[in-house]
Structures are given as C-alpha cells and as structure tokens.
Amino acid sequence: MSADTLQHHLVQPYKSVVSKTSEEYKRNYEEWQPIVEELHERLEEATAEGKEKHIKLHKKRGQLLARERVDLLLDEDSPFLELCQLAGYGQEDMTLGGSVVGGIGLVCGVECMVIASVPTLAGGSMNEASVLKGGRLGQIIYENRLPVINLQQSGGANLEQQFKVFHRGGGGFRHQAILSKSAIPSCCVVFGSSTAGGAYTPGMSDCVIMVKKQAQVFLGGPPLVQMATGEVTDAESLGGADMHSRISGVSDQLAVDELDAIRKAREWVSHLNWEKKGKLPLRHLQASFEEPLYPADEILGVASANIRIPFDAMEVIARIVDGSRFSAFKPLYGVNLITGWAFIHGVPVGIIANNNVLFTAESNKATQFIQLCNMKNTPLLFLQNITGFMVGKRYEEDGIIKAGARFINAVSNSTVPAITIMMGASYGAGNYAMCGRSYNPRFLFSWPNSKCSVMGAEQLTGVLDLIMRQAAKRAGIDIDEETASGRKQMFQSLVESESDVYYTSARMLDDGIIDPRDTRTVLGFCLSVIYNEEVKGGNLYGVSRM
Structure with a gap:
C-alpha cells in the first residue's frame, strides 16, 4: 500500500452537516450575491489603464498596453495571481493599483514576479500607492525567492507627491541590490522613457533589455541637462536604447520591437536553470x-x-x-x-x-x-x-x-x-x-x-462613550445628550469605514x-x-x- 493510499485510508473525509435546502444556507447564499458582485465590479475597474484618449495615443505610437505586455510574457494559459489590485482605491491623489500591475505567473515554466508600469495611467509615474505596493511586492519576491521581471515605462516620481514618494521610494533600489546579492535574478525590459529614479530600476537589474527607438533611460532629461549644464542634446542621443546598447553598456540586449523584447525576456528566464529549494510533494x-x-x-x-x-x-x-x-x-x-x-x-x-x-x-x-x-x-x-x-x-x-x-x-x-x-x-x-x-x-x-x-465599531464606540460618562461623573459635569449622541454616531461611522x-x-x-x-x-x-x-x-x- 502506497503512502498516499494509506493516508487516504486512515483519514476519512469530513461529512458535511449542512443542508443546501435549509433556510440558513439559502439566506447565506442570497446575502453573498451582492457582495461578490461588488467585488468583481471593483476588480474589473482596477484593470482599467487610463482614459481612452491616452490609450488611443499610446496605441497610435505602436506600443502595447501594460496588461498586453504581461499576457504576452506569461506562458500560454498560465495562472496569474495579481496582487494588491485595489491599492490606492478611493484615495485622493492616488491611481487605482498605483499605476502598476503586479503578480505571479509562469514564464517558461518558472514562477516569476511580473511588475509592469502602466504608462497610460498618469504616465506611469509613481505616487504613494505605487511606492507602498512596490515595497510589498519586493517583500514577496525576497521571502519566496522569485525571479522578477520589470516591464518598465515610467515618468518617474509624481513630483506633486515628492515627499510621499522620495523618502520611501529609494528603498526599492536598496531592495534590488539585496536581491542581487541573494542570487534572486532580475530582468528589466524598458519599453519607453524611464527618467530619474526610474533609471535605477534597469541600472540595478541583472539583465536589461531595451526597445530600439522607444526606450530612453537617463537621470535627467534634455530640459534638466540644459538647465543644469547648458548642454543642448536630444533624448535619443542622451539616453536612447541604441546608445545604451553600444556605448554606455547599460543595456544588455537591444530589441527591434516590443514583441522581440518580450521574446528576449522569456529567453532570459529559460537560461536561468532555475530550481526550487523546497521539495514539493510528488x-x-x-x-x-x-x-x-x-x-x-x-x-x-x-x-x-x-x-x-x-x-x-x-x-x-x-x-x-x-x-x-x-x-x-x-x-x-x-x-x-x-x-x-x-x-x-x-x-x-x-x-x-x-x-x-x-x-x-x-x-x-x-x-x-x-x-x-x-x-x-x-x-x-x-x-x-x-x-x-x-x-x-x-x-x-x-x-x-x-x-x-x-x-x-x-x-x-x-x-x-x-x-x-x-x-x-x-x-x-x-x-x-x-x-x-x-x-x-x-x-x-x-x-x-x-x-x-x-474591535467592532459598536463595541469601540460604546467603550469610549462609557469612559466619557465616567470621566464626566467624576468631574461633576452634566452631559449634553444630543451632542454626545452626535459625536458617538460620527465616531462609529468613522470606525466602520476604516475597518x-x-x-x-x-x-x-x-x-x-x-x-x-x-x-x-x-x-x-x-x-x-x-x-x-x-x-x-x-x-x-x-x-x-x-
């Protein structure tokens, strides 16, 4: 008798005591319907990649959308566990998902973290949600020893949120260095402009692939260079894919187009000789x-x-x-x-x-x-x-x-x-x-x-109300019940929304x-x-x- 057969023989299946015809079952099922429908509506909203006019302009340039790039990179019929889809949801000055698509899927049979900036959503620039999401994805990469592929086209930091982005955002580059030291491979495919902080993502990756006549990587664009040094130059000469592939050496592979770049990224994974350290059951x-x-x-x-x-x-x-x-x-x-x-x-x-x-x-x-x-x-x-x-x-x-x-x-x-x-x-x-x-x-x-x-909103509100009344009694102060009731309702509403x-x-x-x-x-x-x-x-x- 095999170990599997023995295990099945010894551990009997659990026998459910729930009847699908019971009123409780029917009530539960009915109450779940609007909840799961709302979830799927919000997740669908999170797949949006910006305004229609920005998407049309992007496609007019002959470029793929972020999610199209992800789909082409992954193996056919690969699962894709998208993470933190609702980052930034309902927050002022945030983009839904932080202008980033991030998740785990199979590339040449290897489980990889795939992170794609969404250039049609605020130019792919980073806001506070982007930074927090990037930090969490980085933690998942490190703890689970996942090869990572960045699909990069970003305007860098949202300068209006410089305080929220700059201080924590730099930790992402430190994290890339730690990944490299830990022999966790990283590849960056640059599809468009990657400026300032965005230049360090390819700069600190193990492998860099740039798309010819599209990718541009520089610490400072032509306007900043002119203002800082007086030098007048164009973007392609300053940081184009051809220059970085032939002169600076920042680029390891020059792709003729986006499809070629994605093919080269898959080729990179195929040569990793990647193996899990943990032994999965047969x-x-x-x-x-x-x-x-x-x-x-x-x-x-x-x-x-x-x-x-x-x-x-x-x-x-x-x-x-x-x-x-x-x-x-x-x-x-x-x-x-x-x-x-x-x-x-x-x-x-x-x-x-x-x-x-x-x-x-x-x-x-x-x-x-x-x-x-x-x-x-x-x-x-x-x-x-x-x-x-x-x-x-x-x-x-x-x-x-x-x-x-x-x-x-x-x-x-x-x-x-x-x-x-x-x-x-x-x-x-x-x-x-x-x-x-x-x-x-x-x-x-x-x-x-x-x-x-x-704790629950009602319990928390009740506890604070009780403490307030005890304090008022000790101080010999009469409570204005109308004011207290209004304050109580406001606080309960706040706790309910925050939970x-x-x-x-x-x-x-x-x-x-x-x-x-x-x-x-x-x-x-x-x-x-x-x-x-x-x-x-x-x-x-x-x-x-x-």
Whole structure:
C-alpha cells in the first residue's frame, strides 16, 4: 500500500452537516450575491489603464498596453495571481493599483514576479500607492525567492507627491541590490522613457533589455541637462536604447520591437536553470491530488456573509482541502479553535481556524500545534474569523494574558511559512494571534465581507462613550445628550469605514480581496510559490509566562 493510499485510508473525509435546502444556507447564499458582485465590479475597474484618449495615443505610437505586455510574457494559459489590485482605491491623489500591475505567473515554466508600469495611467509615474505596493511586492519576491521581471515605462516620481514618494521610494533600489546579492535574478525590459529614479530600476537589474527607438533611460532629461549644464542634446542621443546598447553598456540586449523584447525576456528566464529549494510533494507535481468532495460554490451557503453571525469553519475547510480529508488535533479541547492537518493541491498544511472567541484552552492548543508544525516543517494556514480573546474577571484569573502571550510568541517565532485568509471579523489581539499583517504571513487575502480593526465599531464606540460618562461623573459635569449622541454616531461611522475591507485593502493591509469560491485555487498557487525557498521550522522558545 502506497503512502498516499494509506493516508487516504486512515483519514476519512469530513461529512458535511449542512443542508443546501435549509433556510440558513439559502439566506447565506442570497446575502453573498451582492457582495461578490461588488467585488468583481471593483476588480474589473482596477484593470482599467487610463482614459481612452491616452490609450488611443499610446496605441497610435505602436506600443502595447501594460496588461498586453504581461499576457504576452506569461506562458500560454498560465495562472496569474495579481496582487494588491485595489491599492490606492478611493484615495485622493492616488491611481487605482498605483499605476502598476503586479503578480505571479509562469514564464517558461518558472514562477516569476511580473511588475509592469502602466504608462497610460498618469504616465506611469509613481505616487504613494505605487511606492507602498512596490515595497510589498519586493517583500514577496525576497521571502519566496522569485525571479522578477520589470516591464518598465515610467515618468518617474509624481513630483506633486515628492515627499510621499522620495523618502520611501529609494528603498526599492536598496531592495534590488539585496536581491542581487541573494542570487534572486532580475530582468528589466524598458519599453519607453524611464527618467530619474526610474533609471535605477534597469541600472540595478541583472539583465536589461531595451526597445530600439522607444526606450530612453537617463537621470535627467534634455530640459534638466540644459538647465543644469547648458548642454543642448536630444533624448535619443542622451539616453536612447541604441546608445545604451553600444556605448554606455547599460543595456544588455537591444530589441527591434516590443514583441522581440518580450521574446528576449522569456529567453532570459529559460537560461536561468532555475530550481526550487523546497521539495514539493510528488502528488502536487503530478497533479494527482483529490478534489474536495463538496463544490467551492457551496462556501457561499455554509459561511455567513454577516460577520455578526457565526458559522462552522470546518464546513469551509471541507471545501478547500484535498478529498475533504482533515486530521484534527485536540478536537475535544479548546473547541472554539480548529487545528489539524490536511493537503491542499497535494501540499501538506497545518490549519488553524476560528469558530469563536479565544479562551485559555484555545490559546494553549494553538501554541502546541504551531510547535508541532515547525517540528514537521509544515506550512501554516490561518483562517481568521475572530472577535478576540475572552475578557472578564474569571478569565484574567485563569491566566488569559499568559496563554495569549504564548500563542502570540509561537506565531511570532514560527519559521514555517504562513498564509492567512480573513473570512469575517478580525479584531484586536485575535488578529495578532491569527497571524495578521504585522505578523508577516507570506500571503494574506481577505474575503469581501471581512472587517479588521481594534474591535467592532459598536463595541469601540460604546467603550469610549462609557469612559466619557465616567470621566464626566467624576468631574461633576452634566452631559449634553444630543451632542454626545452626535459625536458617538460620527465616531462609529468613522470606525466602520476604516475597518471596511476596501479601505484596508486600498492601504495594502492585505495582498488582495478574493471571491471565497477562489480560496482553494489561490491557496494552491501560493503554496507552490513558497516552496521556491526551503520550508523549515525552527525553535519557538522565547521568554514565556508558563
């Protein structure tokens, strides 16, 4: 009997207890419809590449659009996991997506980060969203050891946002130098003008390809040169592709046109002799894993769209793991937290999922489970739907702070890669313990119903109102109820807007908002990506209040 057959024999599929004909299932499914429709509308909006007149002018010059360049670079039928699509959404002086298309796809069979500036959107110039998005993409490149291909045509920094762009933007060049030192290959294809800071992206790449009579790279364009030195020159002589290929040596390859440039970039990848450092299971490589017993579409019926209404995370797990098989760890202890092992697209994972608030038992259970996953070199998957740790006199006496500290200690010091999915609420220290953004998961995605803040808007507003009343009573001051009520409503509205998933995603507190039905597909791709680097656990022990 093979190991795979034995595993399937020992771990029985989870039997769903949800009826598709129940009123709860129907209500959930119905409530999800406008939420996922809004998501797809906004994601479609994020694919726009500027005003029609700018697009027409760009095409008139014989140039491809940014997304066309990406499509031609990727292998035919390659998946493309686009990241931070809604960066800058709804923010003044920002372009949607930061004038950058960024994501992971296959180039000559190699998983690569592809970053394309959008020249038809504010000239491809960088604003604050561009810088923050570039920083996050750079972190993903480094942590997951991904070759990177920059498709460059940018006007450089948006000078009206120089303060927001200049100080943090320089870190991108430092990051390129670190990538090179770490033997993570980079290629820059220059399709048009790349000025000032934009010149350092090709300047610091391992390989540079420039398009003849289109690409221009210089620290200062002809007007700046004339103003600074009195020298009069034209753009082609100053920094054209031909000059850089024949004289300066900044360019390594001179392409006759954009299609040739993309072909040369693919050729560069084909000669990398790239291999993953992590050893993916054979079942993943051969795509011989089982699909879940239950269709992904059922997630909309088993999970509540309303974060105030709890749902059983096990029903979601059964619809994302191979064969719906899940080996539970301590199923009768700390029952508000589900822990256990499964496979997703043939890759082993340790899953930690919330079913309710965290008590001491749940915290102790999670700490032990994270230790075991590190011993087994098994990646972690956090499925967040958490209002936080339990509060109250009894629980403080029971040592909830110590237990929570051990949980957070384990998450902080765990060295196996983690992926986090926000399925609903993500509040307070529960966000921290369940590997929120500040705990550096390799990838973090949100469902479109999720909300994230220090606590729920009603609870936070109520706490502040109570504190205000207690302070007024101590001071002997009468409260103007009408003013207090107005202030309370304004603050609650503010908290609700700031905890909204589109607000947090616009500020890159996640790597994107996904349709719940795409969760398994996204996880499978991310798990493959993290194995570009060795997956290895480590010692979790720091100071711990036992």
